[in-house]
Amino acid sequence: MYKKIDVGRKILSANEEYALKNSRFFAEHKQLCLNMISSPGSGKTTILTKTITELKGKIKIGVIEGDIQTDLDTQRIRATNAPAIQIETQGACHLSAAQVGTALEKLPIEKLDLIFIENVGNLVCPAAFELGETGKVAVLSVAEGDDKPAKYPAIFAKAKAMLINKIDLLKVPGLVDFDIEKAKADARKLNRDIKIFPVSAKTGEGFADWCRWLVESVSNLRQ
Amino acid sequence: MHETIVAQSMLEAIITEAEKINAKPICAKITCGTLNAVNDDSLCFAFEAIAKGTICGGMKLQIEHKPMQGRCRNCSEVFDVDILNLRCRKCGGDDFELLPDEPLTLQTIEFETE
Numbered sequence: 001m002y003k004k005i006d007v008g009r010k011i012l013s014a015n016e017e018y019a020l021k022n023s024r025f026f027a028e029h030k031q032l033c034l035n036m037i038s039s040p041g042s043g044k045t046t047i048l049t050k051t052i053t054e055l056k057g058k059i060k061i062g063v064i065e066g067d068i069q070t071d072l073d074t075q076r077i078r079a080t081n082a083p084a085i086q087i088e089t090q091g092a093c094h095l096s097a098a099q100v101g102t103a104l105e106k107l108p109i110e111k112l113d114l115i116f117i118e119n120v121g122n123l124v125c126p127a128a129f130e131l132g133e134t135g136k137v138a139v140l141s142v143a144e145g146d147d148k149p150a151k152y153p154a155i156f157a158k159a160k161a162m163l164i165n166k167i168d169l170l171k172v173p174g175l176v177d178f179d180i181e182k183a184k185a186d187a188r189k190l191n192r193d194i195k196i197f198p199v200s201a202k203t204g205e206g207f208a209d210w211c212r213w214l215v216e217s218v219s220n221l222r223q
Numbered sequence: 224m225h226e227t228i229v230a231q232s233m234l235e236a237i238i239t240e241a242e243k244i245n246a247k248p249i250c251a252k253i254t255c256g257t258l259n260a261v262n263d264d265s266l267c268f269a270f271e272a273i274a275k276g277t278i279c280g281g282m283k284l285q286i287e288h289k290p291m292q293g294r295c296r297n298c299s300e301v302f303d304v305d306i307l308n309l310r311c312r313k314c315g316g317d318d319f320e321l322l323p324d325e326p327l328t329l330q331t332i333e334f335e336t337e
């Protein structure tokens with residue numbers, strides 16, 4: 001004898017519940033929280049330290065650092081005097097909303113205007129796990145190739161903003177082929193409203209626009 | 224890459240249902256979207272491994288992927304999005320809103336009963 005039952009239950013509902021809790025927390029505190037997602041080594045930590053330095057005296061930034069192992073990135077953030085909380089995922093390929101909830105309790109929220117989450121270096125999995133953030137920011141470095149928005153649509157479809165990093169490398173003839181316009185067009189096909197900032201975290205090129213957008217986003221939320 | 228986490232929460236959900244009606248599950252159907260970073264073979268493999276020795280040992284999984292959907296901003300048509308041809312199937316326009324991807328869902332379980 002066979003019996004078939006309808007369940008209709010979401011499999012990752014536990015993560016969603018924690019994500020909802022985090023997003024309520026951000027709404028209550030009118031806190032902007034941006035979840036940074038990219039492949040390993042695209043420059044997330046360098047972008048963060050540069051952004052913190054550029055915005056010193058304008059907005060106060062706190063960071064939640066997700067890493068598979070080691071607290072090297074957390075130390076790099078703390079060297080700028082910004083508060084940083086480390087989450088070691090111990091092998092997991094993405095941060096979970098519960099981990100972010102725990103880290104939030106350790107950040108001096110009342111003193112902050114903006115929280116960045118540096119997700120685990122991975123272009124695929126973090127896009128599938130909501131953390132309750134107010135927005136996602138995708139980072140793509142020119143060394144990775146301009147086909148990434150087309151090949152990994154999930155993150156580019158969901159992101160509020162995309163940073164195209166390491167544009168200083170484009171100035172060296174014959175080093176990397178990366179068509180910025182193609183990457184922009186592919187990302188916009190999936191996400192008409194995505195904000196795109198070509199930058200170099202090394203030279204600071206493009207940071208004025210990126211930082212202006214951050215300041216505006218914070219003040220829009222606080223109005 | 225995180226198929227083990229998915230398999231673990233599936234196993235827990237199926238065991239809960241099995242205990243309710245006191246029967247052995249033999250097959251489960253799962254639906255999901257296209258953007259969830261789960262590989263079917265890895266999921267089946269992970270599930271098989273952790274189900275061993277539980278009431279779910281030897282179960283079959285059926286995974287159905289739902290296509291991404293878009294809503295045309297010109298004619299409001301809702302259509303399956305083809306990543307290689309990003310156009311509305313009705314009016315041919317390319318201005319559309321991507322609808323949220325289907326979440327991973329445990330749809331049905333088949334049981335063997337005496």
Ligand SMILES: Nc1nc2c(ncn2[C@@H]2O[C@H](COP(=O)(O)OP(=O)(O)OP(=O)(O)O)[C@@H](O)[C@H]2O)c(=O)[nH]1
Nearest residue numbers: 039040041042043044045046121165166200201202
């Ligand atoms: N040329 C150039 N190099 C850069 C730039 N930004 C970062 N890098 C270099 O890229 C390497 C990786 O940078 P990280 O900031 O550690 O990258 P990440 O994304 O935080 O890396 P993971 O946390 O390991 O995923 C470092 O050697 C940086 O110095 C840039 O704009 N231009």
Ligand SMILES: [Mg+2]
Nearest residue numbers: 044045073118
């Ligand atoms: Mg880093």
Ligand SMILES: [Zn+2]
Nearest residue numbers: 093125224225
């Ligand atoms: Zn994964």
Ligand SMILES: [Zn+2]
Nearest residue numbers: 295298311314
């Ligand atoms: Zn149309």
